[in-house]
Amino acid sequence: MISHDLMAPIMFGGLIIFLLLGYPAAFSLGAVGLFFAFIGIEMGMFQPTFLQALPDRVFGILSNDLLLSIPFFTFMGAILEKCGLAEDMLEGLGQLFGPVRGGLAYAVILVGAILGAITGTVAASVIAMGLISLPVMLRYGYNPRVATGVIAASGTITQLIPPSLVLIVLADQLGKSVGDMYAGAIGPSIIQVSLFCLFIFFLSIFRPQDVPALPPEARPKIDWKLLKKILWGIVPSIALIFLVLGTILMGLATPTEGGAMGSVGALILAAMNKRLQKTLVWEAMTSTMRINAMVIFILIGSTVFGLTFRGVDGDLWIEELLSGLPGGQVGFLIAVNLFVFFLAFFLDYFEIAFIIIPLLAPVAEKLGIDLIWFGVLLGANMQTSFMHPPFGFALFYLRGVAPKSLKSSDIYYGALPWVGLQLILVAIIIFIPETVTYFVDKPAAVFDASGPSVDPLAGVEQNEIKVDSSSDIERQLRENK
Amino acid sequence: MPKQLLFFSSFIDRLNDRFGVFASWLVLIAVLVSTANALIRYGFNVSSNGWLEAQWYLFAGMVMFGAATTFRLNEHVRVDVLYALYPNKFRLWLDFWGGIVFFLPVTIIIGYYSWEFFITSVIQNETSSNPGGLIRWPVRGAITLGFFLLTLQGLSEIIKRYAAIIGVIKIDPKYERPLQ
Numbered sequence: 001m002i003s004h005d006l007m008a009p010i011m012f013g014g015l016i017i018f019l020l021l022g023y024p025a026a027f028s029l030g031a032v033g034l035f036f037a038f039i040g041i042e043m044g045m046f047q048p049t050f051l052q053a054l055p056d057r058v059f060g061i062l063s064n065d066l067l068l069s070i071p072f073f074t075f076m077g078a079i080l081e082k083c084g085l086a087e088d089m090l091e092g093l094g095q096l097f098g099p100v101r102g103g104l105a106y107a108v109i110l111v112g113a114i115l116g117a118i119t120g121t122v123a124a125s126v127i128a129m130g131l132i133s134l135p136v137m138l139r140y141g142y143n144p145r146v147a148t149g150v151i152a153a154s155g156t157i158t159q160l161i162p163p164s165l166v167l168i169v170l171a172d173q174l175g176k177s178v179g180d181m182y183a184g185a186i187g188p189s190i191i192q193v194s195l196f197c198l199f200i201f202f203l204s205i206f207r208p209q210d211v212p213a214l215p216p217e218a219r220p221k222i223d224w225k226l227l228k229k230i231l232w233g234i235v236p237s238i239a240l241i242f243l244v245l246g247t248i249l250m251g252l253a254t255p256t257e258g259g260a261m262g263s264v265g266a267l268i269l270a271a272m273n274k275r276l277q278k279t280l281v282w283e284a285m286t287s288t289m290r291i292n293a294m295v296i297f298i299l300i301g302s303t304v305f306g307l308t309f310r311g312v313d314g315d316l317w318i319e320e321l322l323s324g325l326p327g328g329q330v331g332f333l334i335a336v337n338l339f340v341f342f343l344a345f346f347l348d349y350f351e352i353a354f355i356i357i358p359l360l361a362p363v364a365e366k367l368g369i370d371l372i373w374f375g376v377l378l379g380a381n382m383q384t385s386f387m388h389p390p391f392g393f394a395l396f397y398l399r400g401v402a403p404k405s406l407k408s409s410d411i412y413y414g415a416l417p418w419v420g421l422q423l424i425l426v427a428i429i430i431f432i433p434e435t436v437t438y439f440v441d442k443p444a445a446v447f448d449a450s451g452p453s454v455d456p457l458a459g460v461e462q463n464e465i466k467v468d469s470s471s472d473i474e475r476q477l478r479e480n481k
Numbered sequence: 482m483p484k485q486l487l488f489f490s491s492f493i494d495r496l497n498d499r500f501g502v503f504a505s506w507l508v509l510i511a512v513l514v515s516t517a518n519a520l521i522r523y524g525f526n527v528s529s530n531g532w533l534e535a536q537w538y539l540f541a542g543m544v545m546f547g548a549a550t551t552f553r554l555n556e557h558v559r560v561d562v563l564y565a566l567y568p569n570k571f572r573l574w575l576d577f578w579g580g581i582v583f584f585l586p587v588t589i590i591i592g593y594y595s596w597e598f599f600i601t602s603v604i605q606n607e608t609s610s611n612p613g614g615l616i617r618w619p620v621r622g623a624i625t626l627g628f629f630l631l632t633l634q635g636l637s638e639i640i641k642r643y644a645a646i647i648g649v650i651k652i653d654p655k656y657e658r659p660l661q
Binding site: 018019020021022023024025026027028030031034051052054055056058059062063064065067068071072075253256257259260261263264281282285286288289290291292293294296297298301304345346347348350351391 | 516594
């Protein structure tokens with residue numbers, strides 16, 4: 001027999017082994033949960049009726065209005081991504097910045113940040129920049145390591161810049177409002193872009209041969225036509241994103257409403273650019289459906305795991321483990337960030353957010369850590385999961401579109417300084433919480449949504465809709481047994 | 482290996498792809514419904530609980546009806562640190578046993594208990610506790626149906642993996658992580 005105290009550590013170990021096997025994570029998670037639930041029932045640690053709570057948890061997830069914003073933002077991004085705006089923007093900005101030393105790299109960083117806000121997928125940004133900017137950079141003598149590094153890193157900025165899905169997922173798991181989370185991420189996003197630009201700036205001083213300016217014969221004339229091309233490529237979609245984010249940040253719209261209206265806006269923009277075709281919409285619909293099903297099923301799997309893990313007092317175990325750390329808040333944050341950084345080597349951010357965050361959040365709250373700060377901090381940290389060689393996702397995409405002549409080792413070495421920069425960002429956020437809290441001011445607090453209420457403003461006039469997570473049916477089922 | 486099994490498997494694949502098409506349409510419908518809800522709330526300062534609930538009914542539909550075809554397309558994310566190193570044969574075996582030991586127990590057990598919920602909901606004619614809210618059994622039924630479809634898809638994948646292992650069909654167990 002396993003002693004009660006050992007169940008939680010063994011279960012956590014089991015989780016890691018099950019996940020590492022490589023079976024789809026959603027179902028491995030569920031399997032770990034069920035497996036240990038059976039052991040727990042056998043050992044008399046919980047009632048056999050324990051499993052009956054499962055469908056209700058699934059119901060709770062599906063009736064969560066906040067999660068509905070995930071497919072909306074995915075759909076909006078998918079439509080905007082296929083409008084060809086990345087191409088226009090990259091070409092235009094590249095030509096504009098080309099004459100400066102490091103100019104192409106600055107253009108990539110800027111476009112990465114803008115695309116991050118617009119499309120919200122790392123893959124889209126990295127692929128677009130890998131296809132368009134990488135060949136130009138290599139042709140004009142950029143060091144391949146710098147070129148690939150800056151592209152992969154700029155693609156991952158997507159993760160931190162609102163309206164990123166990571167922030168929605170984190171807000172959901174931390175029980176905080178998405179609006180506050182978005183506001184909190186503004187500062188770190190700006191710092192990250194500045195850090196990246198600074199790095200290129202220093203390179204252009206100390207290793208100018210790595211980031212040459214375009215030779216005079218390759219420089220286009222900077223005229224109205226070029227400017228118009230850039231503006232037409234960028235302005236409408238940026239306006240749309242600012243409208244969507246602005247209404248969410250000011251508390252005028254819920255993230256779900258914002259995402260839905262943004263999607264319609266994206267469709268209208270595509271129509272204006274004469275790019276609205278049946279296949280485009282269909283592709284966006286199907287890819288959104290699949291990504292959404294994948295994400296929500298990881299959440300369902302994690303919920304099964306979490307239910308059992310709490311049943312064997314895993315939450316208490318984690319709390320004991322973490323609250324005994326020396327150094328109070330900072331000690332806890334450093335330990336947690338090292339842990340997440342390590343996990344990010346082999347887990348995706350969805351898995352980290354759904355499995356780990358619910359365990360960490362209560363401890364953080366007890367230590368008096370602002371959960372918005374905590375969430376944005378972890379969001380910044382989880383970006384590194386895209387950049388870790390050799391499994392980093394961004395590197396993998398880049399390898400897919402980079403010319404065959406480029407060595408994989410160049411891509412891997414190229415990523416390292418940028419992972420370093422991201423870690424510097426994490427350190428800055430830990431030691432200067434104001435980077436996050438400065439932008440989280442009062443108006444957004446309208447949305448202090450504690451959990452999945454449907455529409456905070458509907459409650460003013462109408463009865464507020466509550467998610468009946470402990471519905472009558474559940475109670476009756478329990479009583480019948 | 483009996484031919485009927487492979488027929489059964491391809492029947493399930495086609496069935497779940499149909500549901501996948503349906504789920505994809507729900508994405509667009511949800512976008513339009515939510516936009517209309519939002520605009521009507523701004524314009525006329527009224528909101529209907531029924532239509533607000535319809536939003537997450539559609540969400541439930543796109544998740545539950547889309548999960549099976551997503552599984553067929555191998556787009557449920559894996560931790561591929563080790564998986565990437567496995568030889569193809571081993572990947573097939575992993576998916577075969579994973580289907581039996583991990584996948585089916587999860588879908589069958591949750592599906593079974595959700596069936597109880599569904600039936601109780603139908604018998605009691607359960608409705609939302611919000612004024613003007615919707616009846617609940619369709620969404621509870623969607624959960625049950627979704628897990629049933631997933632169970633079928635799990636069987637189909639197990640059959641196909643086995644057929645590939647003994648060399649009746651060819652499967653390329655190449656895995657690419659879904660776009661993020």
